[in-house]
Amino acid sequence: xxxxxxxxxxxxxxxxxxxxxxxxxxxxxxxxxxxxxxxxxxxxxxxxxxxxxxxxxxxxxxxxxxxxxxxxxxxxxxxxxxxxxxxxxxxxxxxxxxxxxxxxxxxxxxxxxxxxxxxxxxxxxxxxxxxxxxxxxxxxxxxxxxxxxxxxxxxxxxxxxxxxxxxxxxxxxxxxxxxxxxxxxxxxx
Amino acid sequence: xxxxxxxxxxxxxxxxxxxxxxxxxxxxxxxxxxxxxxxxxxxxxxxxxxxxxxxxxxxxxxxxxxxxxxxxxxxxxxxxxxxxxxxxxxxxxxxxxxxxxxxxxxxxxxxxxxxxxxxxxxxxxxxxxxxxxxxxxxxxxxxxxxxx
Numbered sequence: 001x002x003x004x005x006x007x008x009x010x011x012x013x014x015x016x017x018x019x020x021x022x023x024x025x026x027x028x029x030x031x032x033x034x035x036x037x038x039x040x041x042x043x044x045x046x047x048x049x050x051x052x053x054x055x056x057x058x059x060x061x062x063x064x065x066x067x068x069x070x071x072x073x074x075x076x077x078x079x080x081x082x083x084x085x086x087x088x089x090x091x092x093x094x095x096x097x098x099x100x101x102x103x104x105x106x107x108x109x110x111x112x113x114x115x116x117x118x119x120x121x122x123x124x125x126x127x128x129x130x131x132x133x134x135x136x137x138x139x140x141x142x143x144x145x146x147x148x149x150x151x152x153x154x155x156x157x158x159x160x161x162x163x164x165x166x167x168x169x170x171x172x173x174x175x176x177x178x179x180x181x182x183x184x185x186x187x188x189x
Numbered sequence: 190x191x192x193x194x195x196x197x198x199x200x201x202x203x204x205x206x207x208x209x210x211x212x213x214x215x216x217x218x219x220x221x222x223x224x225x226x227x228x229x230x231x232x233x234x235x236x237x238x239x240x241x242x243x244x245x246x247x248x249x250x251x252x253x254x255x256x257x258x259x260x261x262x263x264x265x266x267x268x269x270x271x272x273x274x275x276x277x278x279x280x281x282x283x284x285x286x287x288x289x290x291x292x293x294x295x296x297x298x299x300x301x302x303x304x305x306x307x308x309x310x311x312x313x314x315x316x317x318x319x320x321x322x323x324x325x326x327x328x329x330x331x332x333x334x335x336x337x
Contacts, residue, residue, distance in 0.1 A: 040235075040236060040238070080238035081238060082238050122254060124237075125247070125254070125255070125256040125282070125283060126282045126283065127241070127244050127256040127258075127280065127282050127285060127334055128237065128241050128244055128256065129241050129334075130239050130240035130241040131239075131240055132237070132238065132239030132241065135238070135239070136237075139247075141249070141252060141254070144249065145235050145249065146235055146247065146249060146254055148237060148238075
C-alpha cells in the first residue's frame, strides 16, 4: 500500500512501528501517519507513533497496555468536537508517546505513511485564531482534500480540555515528564 | 461570470468606484470590487475543527487552501441554489472564500455621494447604498472574522 501526495513526488512506505532513528535536519523529510477520523483526514508525526493496533489486539480500550506500558485512552473526536462513528472494522488504536507521556487514540482507519519535506506542511491560515492554533501544526495536501497535522503535545496533554472549556486560549502544554522507556512493539496495523 | 450594470453616473465616473453585488440567502449584498480576487464554482468545503466563529472549514483550489468565512451562517441565512458560487476576497491575513447564491453577481458603479452609513449590526460594513427601497450594505472585507 502506498500513498501519494500531491505536494511532492515522494512516495512513502507503509508499516507502522518502524525504528525512529532518523537524523533530523531542516532538509530531512518528515514522515506522517495519515488517519481518518469522523470523515476527516488527520496526520500525526511519525516520531510520536508507537503503533497502530486493531481493537481486538488492544483488548482494553480505556488503557491499552502494550509491553507493560499503559497508553491512556484519549477521546480525540470529543477533544476536536467532531462526531465519529468509530465502530468500523477498520478502526485502529494509535499508540502515541512524546516526551515520556503516552496515550492512545481511536480512529476510523489508518490510511498510511506519508513522507514530506517540512516545507510541504502548510501553515494553518491565520484566520483561524481560536485554540485550534494549538491543536494543529499545519496542513498537508492529501488526495483531493487536506490532512490536518495534529500537535501531539496537545493531544497528549491531559489538562487541556478543562483549560479550553474554561475559555483559556493561550494555555501552554504542560506535559508531565516521566522517565522514557523504550518500547519494542512489533505489532502493526 | 459578471454582468455589468449600466452606469447611471457618467458625470461622476472619475470619483465613483466599483462594487460587486451578490446574493446570500436571497439577500443582496455588495463588496468593493477591489476587494474581490475571483469568483468560481463552489467546491465542497473541508471541515476544520476549531472554535473561530464562522471560520470552520477550508476549500482547496488546486494547491491553494483558502479559509472559508461562513457569511450565510453569520447572517443566519442559507445559501440558495444548487450551484452556489465561491467568492474569493482579499483579506489582510490572506485570501478568504465565501459561499454565495448561484445568482450571478453584478458589477455596480457607485457614486460616492450616494454612500451612506449602514446602521445594521448584522455584518461589518463600509457603508451602504440604496437601490429602490433596498438598502444594500457594502461588506467590509477587512473586518470579516474580526468580531464574534
